[in-house]
Amino acid sequence: MKNNLLFSAFLLLSSCALGPLMSHETARTVGQSNHEILGGFGQVGYVFKWNYGATENLDLGLYTEALNTGLRAKYAFLNSSAGWSFATALGTGVSIGGTTTNIDLITSYATGSWEPYGTVRLVQSKTDPIEFKDKNTGQVDFTIEKSEFSYGQFILGNRFWFSPHWLLSVEASTLFPVSSGFGSSRNWFASLALGYRF
Secondary structure (H helix, E strand, O other), X not given: OHHHHHHHHHHHHHOOOOOOOOOOOOOOOOOOOOEEEEEEEEOOXXXXXXXXXXXXXXXXXXXXXXXXXXXXXXXXXXXXXXXXXXXXEEEEEEXXXXXXXXXXXXXXXXXXXXXXXXEEEEEEEEEOOEEEEOOOOOOEEEEEOOEEEEEEEEEEEEEEEXXXXXXXXXXXXXXXXXXXXXXXXXXXXXXXXXXXEO
């Protein structure tokens, strides 16, 4: 009975091997040697992000969310202080019961204090294998084999810059399957974040 409960709990948790579910990021970089920190909350939990401008067009960063923690790199092909910007980002992280890798295509348009953005994200998730053993005998009762699945995400958001340093970001996103093994019954997720660039 105890092993069955443990098995059920593991299956529930292993289904949560998801990549980052929030972005709150535009295609523009933070600028060489600049930093940006951001904290937020939404229907999928909390997010904390830190980005550093390694060059004018390349940001390196860390993030943590309720279900995933990882590293990111973003490169802007077009990096405009006003008007359109285009970038791609790569990320890798650890999640409950597995690891994830993601690639983002990001576009944004800066106009005055407003900066709307859109992101298409593709995520590859791998859940780790695990063996459940009898506590008394050490014999393997059952094994969960390693599995992989892919999914995508559309993200739409908008930043409002209170000043050159402070911003408020709001976004909504939806998930869609790319391979078998992934399903989502929830259509939209919304979140809000506050950021500071220095």
